[in-house]
Amino acid sequence: MRRTHCSDLSTATPGEPVRLQGWVHRRRELAALTFLVVRDRTGLAQVVLRPGDLPDGAACPPEETPVEVVGTATANPQAPGGVEVTSPTVTALSEPADTPPVELWRPTLSASLPTLLDHAATTWRHPLQRAKWELAAASLHGFRSVLDADGFTEVHSPKLVESATESGANVFEVDYFGRPAYLAQSPQFYKQVLVGVFERVYEVGPVFRAEPHDTVRHLAEYVSLDVELGFVRDHREVVACLREVVAGMVAAVAERASSAVERLGVRLPVVPDELPTLHFRDALRLVGAPDDEPDLAPAHERALGEWAMAEHGSDLVVVEGYPTASRAFYSHPDPDDPHWSRSFDLIFRGVELVSGAQRLHRYEDYVRVLAERGYDYAPFASYVESFRRGIPPHGGFAIGLERWVGRLVEAANIREVTLFPRDLHRLAP
Template identity: 60%
Template sequence: MQRILSTELHAHEKQTVTVAGWVHRRRLLKSVAFVIVRDAGGFSQVVVTEPGVRALVETLPEETVVEVTATVTANAAAPSGVELTDPSVRVSSRAPGVPLPFELHRPTLSATMATQLDHAALALRHPSRAAALRVAAAATAGFRDALDRERFVEIHTPKIVGTATESGATVFALDYFGRPAYLAQSPQFYKQLMVGVFERVYEVGPVFRAEPHDTSRHLAQYTSLDAEMGFVADHRDVMATLTRVVAGMTATVADRTGAEVPPVPAQIPSVHFAEALRIAGAPPDEPDLAPAHERAIGDWARREHGSDFVFVTGYPMAKRPFYTHPQPSDPRWSNSFDLLFRGQELVTGGQRLHRYEDYLAVVPDPEPLAGYLEAFRYGMPPHGGFAIGLERFVARLTGAANVREATAFPRDLHRVTP
């Protein structure tokens, strides 16, 4: 018999159907047993009264995979308004892993993050953990759809690179056929090169940071949503695209998962770094925004503009990477930006240098960057882009306290398995 999902039961009232999934919970009462079967759609309540079936059900540990053929019966008291009665149960594969290291059927996982990560194959089956990963999938789809609509082309770039020049301190080194090589900490150089080919490009892929930080915000591998676009007037064109992309991401998340998402204004408020310092009450010579400053600017945006989002532009050149384009009217500042969401940095981006001679003026040693700089020798348009850390984006959207909750199998200072 064709299997249906728990979400489809209501359309089959009084019919005999087959559902399949995991034994999420059993409640063995005196005259009746309830088995909650979990599948990709949700839950089915199976009502067992027949002694033979009950005897079987009593032997089934939680997480056993079963196929249940039964009648769909209305019951206003059941979780979804219907339940499965008069079932026959077939065991598809037994779970010999009992007792489970933690209970999956509680509304929230009570196990520590470390225990959850040790048993990721089980913990991710909890609806709350799975939901965060569904938000990640939807956000990624929304990112791509928004850029596809604006004729961006998807690219795939090397994750193994020959030189550790973008920022030498934080890369993983590896043995590449007997030579030293490094894991890419971003697709920055490659996406810029590809502006010379497609004008507008994006990439969804892993990036690697060997930063020895053991915090709730750092991962040694995360998924970077990168975009880069040519023929921009300056960074404001990039910000306009990013605004549409973030709106597309939140819309897709809402549409696919039903999660609550913040409204994204068509015009996100924007404040220059110098003004941001004043708003935050910071000294005017501060070189960067501290977390408390970002919170103050987030509060200001909500208060003055009714927006959860706010752009800060013009960060001091001294604090931005070498490829950052200066602000033409005052080269102490840059044509770069951060997008803050509820007072925390969500996205970083900006306009890049596009003239070969401008790169030669800021790069101390062009030799290791030859393959990158070559693109500028052959003519590159004014361009800029941005990078969104997927896990941080999802954590902020879902309110997760730890970025690891938005990652299936996180890699950090202490963890390289499972």
């Protein structure tokens, strides 16, 4: 007999035999009846046991035990979906499960964050918790769909690198067959040189940040959605690509994770055809910050998010033209006024979600900027030398997956949407 998924039970013909597989989500033993709610990856289904449905002396398996239920689909307006399973044979597919550390059958998970994280392997089973990752998985699908359709090539760059990629500080050191190696903080340099091969590339993979941050929005390891494209005129073409990508992610969430959106009550962002865009200089004025601030503080980003919603009805706002000196050395300056750069951030509901820029593409510019910043040339030599081989004008951006989902569900802490977070204090489970 084919398996019926819980979410499809409502379409079964009453009287039809059905076979469910899943977990005992809830067991309620009344005087004359036992109600069993079975949970599978698609939803919940109600099973009714009457005396005699279990062999003499047999107990109904406890919550979280994997079971198979074979019985009869029976109409019952009170059951979820209007159909329940009666006259069942319930078979445990493993030993009876231990009592979970939190009651997964309750409508909401009321556990504290440390409990949630310590028992992540179990707490992710809660339908509301699982829904958060369903948003992540759908978003990844949307990200790739847009780029696949637009001539991008998926790449995978090494995570073990010879020298620190971004700034030299805050990298994890690895014992690599007796010599030091480092965990890549980003695929930045690889994606840039791969523009020389494929023109347009993307990568979804882990990045590692040994920054001793202890905040609600930083992780020591996260999933980065990296994009880089060649033959661009300026950073505005990169922003246009980002707009398509974000729109595709939202569309994929709406289409592929509609049940998760509903369960969580997610308010999906509207992605306008043109993202509201402010120059950094104007953004500072708007939030009342001094003209010589080198960067936006979290409070500024929040204020800009409120402004975008109030003025443009948009959850998204682009800030472009950050001071060159406060961005990564490979950012392309604005040729009209090199004090400012052709860089941008995308702020989503008041939090920086994406950083991007047009990059330098001339060898001489790299040599000059490293000298100006007082960086050692040696660790960057192989990277910088690759720009002598002919790299066209290009740019790109990186989206943090967990931040994206965090803002989608408006989580207070990024750890709530991370499967198994890593931070200053946490390396398990």
